[in-house]
Structure formats: structure tokens, C-alpha cells
Amino acid sequence: MKEFKTESGVKVSQKTIDDLIHTYFTIGDTEIHLAQTFDGDGVSIDTNLREHCSECGTEDCEGNCEPNEDLRLAALNRIAYNGMVDGFESLLMSIAGQNVDVAKPEFANAIQNCLEAIGNNS
Ligand SMILES: [Zn+2]
16 A cells, blocks of 8 residues: 655555556545556556536537527536546556556656646636
């Protein structure tokens, strides 16, 4: 078990259960869970980053559930944001798949900076 908090407030904890290394990053309300096999061949990610439609609660709703102009505009923004989240998650999985130890302050800072860049904290 490895646990630390960066100067900028990212909480990182890592533990090994059976054949998987689980790393958790907590930044405010945001949680990112990366699971890696020891050889890096298997990687999965789980986050609570995606936004959902305020009316129907689904991620990919295009605003037709309760048609109005505001909801459609919100849908465009949400779909664009969720697309950036997809790219972000893919990059994290790709890095973890290179058998990198992700439980480092530098890596946690990079995650935090990227989330700010894609507007998670706006
Ligand atoms: Zn909807």
C-alpha cells in the first residue's frame, strides 16, 4: 500500500490485489481508478468524469429527451467534453499499458493539469 498527497492536493493511493495493481487518484470530487496487470498487458480505467444529461441522465443524449434550445446547447457542450474525457482516459490507459509506475507525484500533477485544461474545474 502506497499513499500520498501532492502539494496541489491530489490524493494518490495504490494497492495490489491478486494480480492487479490498483491506483486511485482523487482530485476534489473527481475519482480516477486505474488497474494494471504486472506486465502492463491488461489495463482498465474507471472515472466519474463524464457528464450526463440533466433531464434523462444519459451520457450520449443529444437533447431530444425534453426538446428545448438550452438543453440542445448543453448537449453539444457535454458531448464535446465527454469526447475529451475519452481521449484523456485513452492516454492514461496507454501510459499504464507501458508498464509505467503511475503512483508518482509528477504523474498525479500531470493528470490534474490535464483535467484543468479540458475544463473539468470550470
Ligand atoms: Zn437527455
